[in-house]
Amino acid sequence: MAGKYFDELEVGQIFTHALRRTLTETDNVLFTAMTHNPAQLHLDAEYCRTETEFGQRLVNSAFTLALMTGVSVGDTTLGTAIANIGWDEVRFPAPVFHGDTLHFETEIHALRESKSRPNAGIVTFIHRAFNQRDELVAICKRTGLQLKSPAAIEGAAG
Incomplete structure (x- = not known):
């Protein structure tokens, strides 16, 4: 199992994810079309060239x-997540364009025991995305319900 159990995480721990991704026009157009987002900023090259400060299409921020x-997921929650509870403080401090290559990191921001589930804890992650120039292009806090390890559950019961 690639993910970490709640009791294997520590506040301040940072995961530098090995996966990188160069974003393509196809990524942007498919995601934008699949989510029924008609914004010209993502779909209309001529509009963006002549009517926006960017001069080109922006990658859909939801993507x-x-x-x-x-x-x-692969480094943090694969096989150990029960549920995603929510996203907070989602920000996009710099634009993302077709051809940008993004890399990512996740920091463990907060941990607390679940009050209703003795086999789980609540984790607050801070996710960050950077472009090829190491400029921060996205950041958010995400809260998830995470399983405890079988050893931690047994230890609490015994």
Whole structure:
């Protein structure tokens, strides 16, 4: 199992994810179309060239958020997550364009025991995405319900 149990995590722990991703026009157009987002900023090259400060299409920020979270799964929650509880403080401090290569890190921000589930804890992650120039392009806090290890559950019961 690749993910970490609640009791294997420590506040301040940082995971630098090995997966990197160069974002393509196909990624952006498919995600934007699949989510029925008609924003010209993602789909209309001529509009973006002549009417925006960017001069080109922006990658859909919801795709960036989903990718940033998805890349973190293998190192943090694969096989140990019970549920995603929510995202908070989602920010996109710099634009993402077709051809940008993103890399990611996750920090454990907070840990607390679940009050209703003795086999689980609540984890607050901070996910960060950086482009090829190491500029922060996305950041969010995400809260999840995470399994405790079988040894931790047995230890608490015994």
